[in-house]
Amino acid sequence: xxxxxxxxxxxxxSLQNKIIxxxxxxxxxxxxxxxxSAIQTVVNNPFRIGVLGSGKGSNFVAIADAVxxxxxxxxxxxxxxxxxxxxxxxxxxxxxxxxxxxPPGNFRTKLDEAAERAxxxxxQNANVDLIVLAGFxxxxxxxxxxxxxxxxxxxHPSLLPCFPGLQSWKQALDYGVKTAGCxxxxxxxxxxxxxxxxxQPVPVLxxxxxxxxxxxxxxxxxxxYPRCVAALARKEISVIGRRVIWKKL
Ligand code: GRF
Numbered sequence: 001x002x003x004x005x006x007x008x009x010x011x012x013x014s015l016q017n018k019i020i021x022x023x024x025x026x027x028x029x030x031x032x033x034x035x036x037s038a039i040q041t042v043v044n045n046p047f048r049i050g051v052l053g054s055g056k057g058s059n060f061v062a063i064a065d066a067v068x069x070x071x072x073x074x075x076x077x078x079x080x081x082x083x084x085x086x087x088x089x090x091x092x093x094x095x096x097x098x099x100x101x102x103p104p105g106n107f108r109t110k111l112d113e114a115a116e117r118a119x120x121x122x123x124q125n126a127n128v129d130l131i132v133l134a135g136f137x138x139x140x141x142x143x144x145x146x147x148x149x150x151x152x153x154x155x156h157p158s159l160l161p162c163f164p165g166l167q168s169w170k171q172a173l174d175y176g177v178k179t180a181g182c183x184x185x186x187x188x189x190x191x192x193x194x195x196x197x198x199x200q201p202v203p204v205l206x207x208x209x210x211x212x213x214x215x216x217x218x219x220x221x222x223x224x225y226p227r228c229v230a231a232l233a234r235k236e237i238s239v240i241g242r243r244v245i246w247k248k249l
Pocket of ligand 1: 053055056057058059155
């Protein structure tokens with residue numbers, strides 16, 4: 001058994017109901033996988049989610065609506081953005097979810113060191129169990145990944161490993177694939193390269209434009225992402241090597 005990321009969710013059924021610590025009287029028993037050995041950790045109850053986004057935040061809205069409807073057993077603890085005017089912050093504030101702009105520094109595609117520290121501190125202060133990237137347009141690096149190893153997920157608008165990077169819907173159309181789609185995956189040090197949690201196909205139509213295909217992929221994301229986050233919050237996900245297994249309770 002080999003793990004691609006050093007720290008991933010794994011559930012051990014024979015021990016799943018064992019309580020190892022009490023936090024607000026409701027601690028959970030959980031397992032993460034580091035290298036080849038399972039280690040124990042405690043997660044909050046309710047499960048706490050931090051969301052990072054740079055754009056309009058439609059995936060955040062889909063997840064927040066699923067939380068509000070009781071479909072995801074979790075609480076959105078904080079929403080952070082590197083863009084002061086991002087729609088995602090406005091959507092969070094409308095829902096009275098703590099929302100904060102953190103200046104990203106001078107780089108275009110990553111956070112500078114001070115910004116990275118500020119993001120990590122905000123997420124640690126919010127005591128999050130899982131970080132959901134919802135259109136966050138910067139690559140996360142070293143210290144950030146180490147602080148939350150195996151607990152960061154992302155959604156990408158292609159059926160990975162096809163078409164990583166930018167404008168995947170256009171890449172798919174230009175290539176001529178008949179089926180496009182979206183992927184939810186764990187985040188590792190590569191670009192769109194972590195273990196795949198879930199995928200949803202979207203047929204490519206003969207008269208598609210990049211815009212029309214992108215729109216249908218976006219709609220598919222709004223179904224797939226809440227489903228994957230719900231499975232993570234319910235600890236229904238195990239990881240063996242690159243394979244993410246969904247367990248039904
Ligand atoms: C989505 O298309 C997602 O695949 C990509 O960024 C976009 C975010 O859109 N990672 P939104 O801000 O959630 O509407």
